[in-house]
Amino acid sequence: MMYSIAIDGPAGVGKSTIAKGLASRLGFTYVDTGAMYRAIACWALDQGIKLEDEETVSERIDEVIISIDYKNGIQQVFLNDENITKRLREEEVGKGASIVSKYACVRDKLVELQQKIAKEKSVIMDGRDIGTRVLPDAFLKVFMTADANVRAKRRFDELCLKDDDCDYNTILKDIKDRDFADENRAISPLRPAADAVIVDTSSLSEDEVIEKIYGLFNSRVK
Helix, strand or coil: CCCEEEEECCCCCCHHHHHHHHHHHHCCEEEEHHHHHHHHHHHHHHHCCCCCCHHHHHHHHHHCCEEEEEECCEEEEEECCEECHHHCCCHHHHHHHHHHCCCHHHHHHHHHHHHHHHHHCCEEEEECCHHHHHCCCCCEEEEEECCHHHHHHHHHHHHHHCCCCCCHHHHHHHHHHHHHHHHHCCCCCCCCCCCCEEEECCCCCHHHHHHHHHHHHHHHHC
16 A cells, blocks of 8 residues: 655754654655756856746746656756756755746646656655645644744754854745745645644654654554
């Protein structure tokens, strides 16, 4: 039997880290849907298209071919046959993804791809609208939350470990701005699915969050 787990939540809450760890534990395929939106942002930036120019993005979206492969269990994202995985965590690309993800043409294209993957294997997907739109019939839906200050501190610490130049207040503002944009966009706004389990991670470690969701899954299987 194939299963699907949908994990939604705001920026910086740790969705990807938790989803990867849970997928490894369950032997499921992890699908980073956010990476797909970042791929669209990469394409627009490479083509010199203004990210705010929805009309041009819509007119040229058919030029984009995104494919997913896995190397040693790690998702690899290809944009028109070029592996762009290493570029996806660049700050400019992340901000761009927040913009293009509001466009109907982008969401329609990627939702179709995501649903196709879920039909082929047991998956864990994380994003902003997995439980509400992409996998409305998911076996388990989880909505992760955490205080904005906690999320900013986690991101700050992560960047500091990489020796990146970072400012806590700038990161906090960016997170709050992305929250507002995600929650107020006209198409698929960020919100918990009616049947999602809310998991507040503010005071939990990664292992504790994984264990909690693992327990939720097992209880439903039983």
